[in-house]
Amino acid sequence: MIEIEDVHKSFGALEVLKGVSMTVARGEVVSVIGGSGSGKSTLLMCINGLEPIDAGRVVVDGVDVHARATDINRLRRRIGIVFQQWNAFPHLTVLENVMLAPRKVLGKSRAEAEAIATDRLSHVGLKDKLVAYPSRLSGGQQQRMAIARALAMSPDYMLFDEVTSALDPQLVGEVLDTMRMLSSEGMTMVVVTHEMRFARDVSDRVAFFHRGRIHEIGPPEQVIGNPQRPETADFLKSVR
Amino acid sequence: MFNASVSFHDVLFMLRGAGVTLLLTFWAVVGGTTLGVLFGLLRASAPGWPSFALGAVLDVFRSVPLLIQIILVNAFAPILGFDVSAFTIACIVLAVYGAAYCTEIVRASVLAVPQPTRRAARSLGLTWADDLTAIVFPIALRVGLPGWIGLALGLMKDSALVLWIGVIELLRSSQIVVTRTQQPLLVLGIAGAIYFLISFPIARAGAWFERRWQDQ
Numbered sequence: 001m002i003e004i005e006d007v008h009k010s011f012g013a014l015e016v017l018k019g020v021s022m023t024v025a026r027g028e029v030v031s032v033i034g035g036s037g038s039g040k041s042t043l044l045m046c047i048n049g050l051e052p053i054d055a056g057r058v059v060v061d062g063v064d065v066h067a068r069a070t071d072i073n074r075l076r077r078r079i080g081i082v083f084q085q086w087n088a089f090p091h092l093t094v095l096e097n098v099m100l101a102p103r104k105v106l107g108k109s110r111a112e113a114e115a116i117a118t119d120r121l122s123h124v125g126l127k128d129k130l131v132a133y134p135s136r137l138s139g140g141q142q143q144r145m146a147i148a149r150a151l152a153m154s155p156d157y158m159l160f161d162e163v164t165s166a167l168d169p170q171l172v173g174e175v176l177d178t179m180r181m182l183s184s185e186g187m188t189m190v191v192v193t194h195e196m197r198f199a200r201d202v203s204d205r206v207a208f209f210h211r212g213r214i215h216e217i218g219p220p221e222q223v224i225g226n227p228q229r230p231e232t233a234d235f236l237k238s239v240r
Numbered sequence: 241m242f243n244a245s246v247s248f249h250d251v252l253f254m255l256r257g258a259g260v261t262l263l264l265t266f267w268a269v270v271g272g273t274t275l276g277v278l279f280g281l282l283r284a285s286a287p288g289w290p291s292f293a294l295g296a297v298l299d300v301f302r303s304v305p306l307l308i309q310i311i312l313v314n315a316f317a318p319i320l321g322f323d324v325s326a327f328t329i330a331c332i333v334l335a336v337y338g339a340a341y342c343t344e345i346v347r348a349s350v351l352a353v354p355q356p357t358r359r360a361a362r363s364l365g366l367t368w369a370d371d372l373t374a375i376v377f378p379i380a381l382r383v384g385l386p387g388w389i390g391l392a393l394g395l396m397k398d399s400a401l402v403l404w405i406g407v408i409e410l411l412r413s414s415q416i417v418v419t420r421t422q423q424p425l426l427v428l429g430i431a432g433a434i435y436f437l438i439s440f441p442i443a444r445a446g447a448w449f450e451r452r453w454q455d456q
Contacts, residue, residue: 050359050362050363073366076362076363076364076365077364077365080364081360081363083356087354087356087357087359087360088357089357089360089361089379090357090456091378091453091456100361100364100366100374101365101366104370105364105366105370133455146360149364150363150364153364153365
């Protein structure tokens with residue numbers, strides 16, 4: 001379970017998270033929607049400790065992410081994250097990109113890591129791209145590779161940070177399909193997205209972010225279908 | 241009998257000088273690169289006053305003409321009580337001079353590795369050291385290699401300046417042959433050809449790596 005309790009975070013004078021609280025249960029898919037600059041992506045970075053927080057707590061399965069005693073590298077093995085820019089390692093082949101963390105972090109042998117990587121890459125439909133370099137892949141393929149790279153650590157949680165925002169429209173579908181597949185397999189996911197259809201169809205709950213606060217959180221039928229707050233309704237009108 | 245034409249022995253003498261040039265270049269490049277990587281990493285990853293101070297010191301070595309550095313160090317070393325050969329002084333000065341340039345090459349190359357790429361590596365649980373060895377170094381190497389090859393070739397040619405403190409490297413040995421034979425054009429032509437033969441493989445090796453990495 002991910003427990004976010006009254007998290008505050010500022011970049012200089014700009015407070016981007018103004019007391020955010022929410023929980024994500026095992027097996028749940030929570031979509032986070034909201035305008036750009038509302039703090040959604042920052043919240044994701046705080047969940048796996050890529051961004052420090054100023055106040056509050058983030059607790060993952062009982063471990064305080066931002067506590068000094070926490071071995072953050074150990075915790076990150078269990079929390080996969082995929083970014084808007086897929087961030088392929090350009091000097092490594094697709095297979096090597098996915099093998100790297102199992103080898104370096106989990107200490108797997110080359111053969112074991114290769115087996116894991118091949119399995120995950122097949123799972124996201126990239127079995128025929130193993131020896132290609134990322135630069136030869138389309139944006140959608142690179143993003144699926146990034147998902148496979150995170151999955152290679154067998155994480156308990158997956159965080160998605162606007163993973164389709166930088167893709168050509170015709171490539172969005174293949175990445176969303178991969179994420180649908182993961183959710184149907186029971187993966188716990190926190191998805192920051194602008195894809196309202198995906199949020200409505202796949203999420204158990206949707207959180208609407210506005211100016212550093214969660215204004216509304218609930219089942220998609222409510223938040224997207226019948227928003228209770230005027231800010232949510234305005235936002236949904238602007239993205240339709 | 242006095243013979244004023246360039247003989248086989250003269251060429252051998254110059255080749256021995258070329259050996260000294262190679263040795264000077266080797267130590268200058270090894271020392272300069274080792275220090276340059278250390279300093280460059282420090283400059284790239286630890287901003288603040290230590291990095292700034294280091295940059296300022298290295299700027300001195302980049303700004304003062306190499307010939308002046310060589311002569312000054314050679315003059316002051318015995319005064320300060322260091323009993324070292326001219327060759328050693330030459331190696332040290334060239335290495336520090338090389339390090340000053342290499343530091344900036346390394347710093348720029350490391351900073352050229354996109355921060356999101358490093359963040360992605362850390363998000364997978366890679367430690368700072370893993371990130372450095374598996375992600376930053378390989379990518380930075382591709383960025384910095386052309387500049388580093390240029391630096392190595394530059395050091396090789398700049399090593400000629402140490403003839404002023406009496407190290408008989410390729411250019412000095414050529415001068416000696418010129419003094420006796422009075423055939424500067426031929427002798428300097430041969431010396432130039434030897435410099436080229438040393439440079440060419442280094443430049444080609446760099447180009448080979450760049451071509452190989454182009455597929456990525």
